[in-house]
Amino acid sequence: MTASRTQVGIIGAGPSGLLLSQLLDLGGVDSVVLERRSRDYVLARVRAGVLEQGVVEILRAAGVGARLDREGLVHRGVAITAGEERYHIDFAAHGASLTVYGQTELTKDLVEAREARGSTLVYEAEDLAIEGVDGKQPRLHYHKGGAEHVLECDFVAGCDGFHGVSRKSIPASVLKTHERVYPFGWLGVLADVPPVSPELVYASHESGFALCSMRSATRSRCYVQCSLDDTVEQWSDARFWDELCARLPAEVARGLRSAPSIEKSIAPLRSFVAEPLRHGRLLLAGDAAHIVPPTGAKGLNLAVRDVDQLAAALIAHYREHSDALLDGYSATALRRIWKAERFSAWLTSVLHLFPGRSSFDRRMQLAELDQLASSAAARAAFVESYTGAAPL
Numbered sequence: 001m002t003a004s005r006t007q008v009g010i011i012g013a014g015p016s017g018l019l020l021s022q023l024l025d026l027g028g029v030d031s032v033v034l035e036r037r038s039r040d041y042v043l044a045r046v047r048a049g050v051l052e053q054g055v056v057e058i059l060r061a062a063g064v065g066a067r068l069d070r071e072g073l074v075h076r077g078v079a080i081t082a083g084e085e086r087y088h089i090d091f092a093a094h095g096a097s098l099t100v101y102g103q104t105e106l107t108k109d110l111v112e113a114r115e116a117r118g119s120t121l122v123y124e125a126e127d128l129a130i131e132g133v134d135g136k137q138p139r140l141h142y143h144k145g146g147a148e149h150v151l152e153c154d155f156v157a158g159c160d161g162f163h164g165v166s167r168k169s170i171p172a173s174v175l176k177t178h179e180r181v182y183p184f185g186w187l188g189v190l191a192d193v194p195p196v197s198p199e200l201v202y203a204s205h206e207s208g209f210a211l212c213s214m215r216s217a218t219r220s221r222c223y224v225q226c227s228l229d230d231t232v233e234q235w236s237d238a239r240f241w242d243e244l245c246a247r248l249p250a251e252v253a254r255g256l257r258s259a260p261s262i263e264k265s266i267a268p269l270r271s272f273v274a275e276p277l278r279h280g281r282l283l284l285a286g287d288a289a290h291i292v293p294p295t296g297a298k299g300l301n302l303a304v305r306d307v308d309q310l311a312a313a314l315i316a317h318y319r320e321h322s323d324a325l326l327d328g329y330s331a332t333a334l335r336r337i338w339k340a341e342r343f344s345a346w347l348t349s350v351l352h353l354f355p356g357r358s359s360f361d362r363r364m365q366l367a368e369l370d371q372l373a374s375s376a377a378a379r380a381a382f383v384e385s386y387t388g389a390a391p392l
């Protein structure tokens with residue numbers, strides 16, 4: 001067995017774990033990231049792509065904003081459509097903006113920054129087991145290359161996503177979870193076609209939800225709501241583009257171009273929150289702590305804000321010998337998380353086709369959109385939640 005030691009043991013090299021390691025490093029706190037997948041796998045994942053302004057500022061402060069500032073697409077509005085109706089919601093009137101920048105690119109920037117600073121990122125760390133978080137010296141046991149390793153640390157950061165081990169190491173008598181599972185999924189396609197519109201288009205249609213997003217001026221990321229029983233094999237590229245076109249207003253669909261999918265996947269939708277986010281020396285952040293349906297584009301933004309808060313708390317522990325921020329981490333983060341959960345669940349309920357919905361339910365959805373179209377106050381509240389203009 002090989003033993004090593006660090007101040008913070010971080011489980012997971014997704015955006016949460018990588019950014020936490022970077023922020024701690026900049027604050028003079030040592031960490032080691034233990035990731036069960038390979039470096040190539042981590043770098044290849046296609047995920048979210050919309051960053052709140054406050055999140056962009058956190059990433060700049062972390063030293064990973066240069067390419068984001070060069071290549072990110074700044075958006076000052078969004079379109080929501082229902083059938084042939086199109087509502088434009090202007091962010092600039094509220095002094096807000098969003099930046100479209102693929103999570104894949106952010107992960108590359110974070111890995112590059114961590115490697116440039118000589119950080120310890122352990123890939124293919126298997127069978128990770130957490131021990132001693134109730135005491136002062138937690139230990140992380142794992143296997144790599146057939147050998148057994150143990151990492152001793154002061155704190156464990158559970159950044160291992162929804163399916164990780166960290167949340168499951170909190171005793172059932174302590175952990176409370178809150179969940180809503182939606183009766184549909186999103187089929188996502190990445191393709192080298194110009195975006196159908198300069199701004200994102202969220203479409204609510206009698207056949208189901210659709211979303212036209214992008215990664216650059218030449219690469220689109222689009223989604224259609226699908227059944228949870230569907231498989232990727234049942235969705236040819238032609239079927240996907242035809243269905244996306246059918247769910248958009250004609251004036252938008254005219255601009256739609258199709259191309260072979262570079263990536264195609266189906267994701268279920270879930271709202272999920274674990275409480276508390278701290279148990280002894282274990283602290284949860286990102287998808288390990290919460291899941292939002294992607295409708296509100298909050299997943300990555302919540303993860304970055306969790307990690308920014310957690311890094312400040314851990315740095316204060318070591319540099320100021322103060323645990324006030326650590327003691328307040330869970331309550332403060334949960335208030336932000338529940339606000340994002342509320343908005344994401346609301347927007348999902350407004351835009352999607354729910355099996356068995358009544359004509360009254362559909363009219364309620366259309367009335368919510370009409371409220372956005374007719375009320376400046378409703379639009380201001382939407383922009384605040386969607387862009388994170390007033391920190392959640």
Ligand code: APR
Binds near residue numbers: 011014160
């Ligand atoms: N041991 C080590 N690593 C693990 C383990 C484990 N037992 N379980 C999971 N991991 C790793 C995963 O392989 C993954 O690389 O933890 C990482 C978790 O990354 P994410 O799931 O991306 O979660 P997070 O970093 O919090 O980022 C949240 O990513 O999933 C999107 O929509 C989500 O945009 C949001 C963001």
Ligand code: PHB
Binds near residue numbers: 295
């Ligand atoms: C994306 O670009 O992948 C994206 C954008 C907005 C969302 C969800 C996903 O709400």
